[in-house]
Amino acid sequence: MEKQVTIYDISEKAGVSIATVSRVLNGNSNVKQKTRKKVLDIIEELGYTPNAFARGLGLDSMNTIGILCADSSDTYIAKAIFYIERALRENGYNTILCCTGYKLENKKKALSLLLSKRVDSIIMVGSHFVEESEEDNAHIREAAMRTPVMFLNADLDYKNVFCTLCDDYKASFEATQSLIDKGHKNVLFFYNSNSYGAKKKLSGYQAAYLQNELPVNKDLIYFYHGNNEDIQSMAECLKKLEKSGVDFDGIFASDDNLGIGAIRYAKTSGKRIPEDIAIIGYNNSMLTECSTPRLSSVDNHLETLCSQLVKTLMGILSGNEMPQKIIFSGELVNRETT
Amino acid sequence: MEKQVTIYDISEKAGVSIATVSRVLNGNSNVKQKTRKKVLDIIEELGYTPNAFARGLGLDSMNTIGILCADSSDTYIAKAIFYIERALRENGYNTILCCTGYKLENKKKALSLLLSKRVDSIIMVGSHFVEESEEDNAHIREAAMRTPVMFLNADLDYKNVFCTLCDDYKASFEATQSLIDKGHKNVLFFYNSNSYGAKKKLSGYQAAYLQNELPVNKDLIYFYHGNNEDIQSMAECLKKLEKSGVDFDGIFASDDNLGIGAIRYAKTSGKRIPEDIAIIGYNNSMLTECSTPRLSSVDNHLETLCSQLVKTLMGILSGNEMPQKIIFSGELVNRETT
DNA sequence: AACATTTTTGTAAGTGCTTACACAACCTGA
């Protein structure tokens, strides 16, 4: 809109050099009180705002961190972003957010966008960003050569990549075990591709069965294809599964949304919860309190994870040696569905 | 980490000038195919990523839009951000996200941060950003002199400020009217400060009462102070209110979270829904499908609002004359609580 | 007052990129 006010304008009006203005701007100590005041007054008067591009060019850093996520409208991810953003801001860092969706191509694009902005670090939220094949992770390895890469809830062993995560395997194992202990021997593992870490959760689930010398029934591993917010459709899928002859007395869902869907299914099928069918969700989100009966769920301490991640990052940026991997334990919170 | 690869490195290795490299980078047509290929190959080989600071300095724009929100972990805001971010990305724009919380001081800080980044526009999500007093909005007026300011779901008549919103007044009026029509003459207006536009919703509610020549009972306007995710606490507040002798046969909540709290209250108090007490939420979020009974709610067409906002913005940035205010209607979605 | 220090300020050279302008190379068609 308007012509930009630059430090030249300030320097001229204040009768000092641009270097002095710059010093004032950067809180450099070597400026006389009187000069400083004069410059600050004129900055105020002219409504000057420093140009971050120019500044970034000189400093090759603008204290900004890039956050990559698949879908910021997912409750869990939204919460994570909130916690991370807050912690970063408290440390004087700003945030660039990019949502990538789930296509590899877009993830790569977003990554290189962030690199071009010369962010001080890139935070990837969720295991969505780790691909199956080594080759498909090459862009991450390369990015990590330029700037530290932080993973939340994912696990990747590359140089300069740091992971902060919850041990989903163990938490799933324990949750499943608790269902088995209560006599639910045919627990359905209900997941969709968006649930981050579904694979680890599945392994934990399977391990529990093996541990108890119970058979792992392939039919009981059920992949939900639909929309992650469409409760009705989840319930219908489960109904269909039941009708197809698959028998189950418990549902372990890979996130709370699916857990709510499971509750809907059980209720509309006239099953008693938890007697006929026990249900456990994952994330311990607010949804667990919204349903009737309230949903038992695995709490993976998101807030702790996020603040730890930022703490680690701050350490790295200050040049300290930091652990590559920090792992917390999850914890089953029993409510009315177990 | 590593020394940056610049266009000088590319130009040298390719045996062309930096201008040519720059042209290739910007998809300028006036480059011979052969030259272009050579340059691109070397860019690939050296793993070059353009420096956004330098680029921004030259162009004084980096196609980025700043988004300001109070709390990105709020479901509704998170969704809005998602829709906006997606639409912007489809138009070749990137996003800087800043969460400000609810303190004026922090809002101002975040705003000037975005200005310093020379964003092409600033989008403010939610009415949280409009203060009571003219004076406290001065920073917005000033910002708008530098760059277009877009409001989602808020209403401010400044030059270069554009608003896209749902007519919450009207929607609330209609929702309340529909409760009155069904015989609920003592509807509680249940709100908290975080619900954006609570004031407009309240006016709509009150207008409906006046319209029907019913008294507006001050006791029925109830402000919830607690945490916006603590369903139990909401229910307890309502219980307390009831015990204090306030009588109501309907609850109109300013967002779905509060609506869920209202359901919890009604159920634990042994009231029949909707016979004894009807409940309406606001936002028509996913939560409406999670509860039993499912929550009726006002849909304010968030996705439409967001895409319209971005459409308007793109028009502005292309230099077109655009309407300052675009208003959609909300719509009551009746489910099992009405 | 003369000198040594310390503090304050200015000059100018980056920082990596875009782009106006100039020039060279390559085509046309007469």
Place this chain on the structure above:
DNA sequence: TCAGGTTGTGTAAGCACTTACAAAAATGTT
């Protein structure tokens, strides 16, 4: 073959800021 295009490429001047280095000013010491 040459004037008059086109097309392709290079030179150099920004863009708004930081900062090393040099110079000037202020202060202290004798």
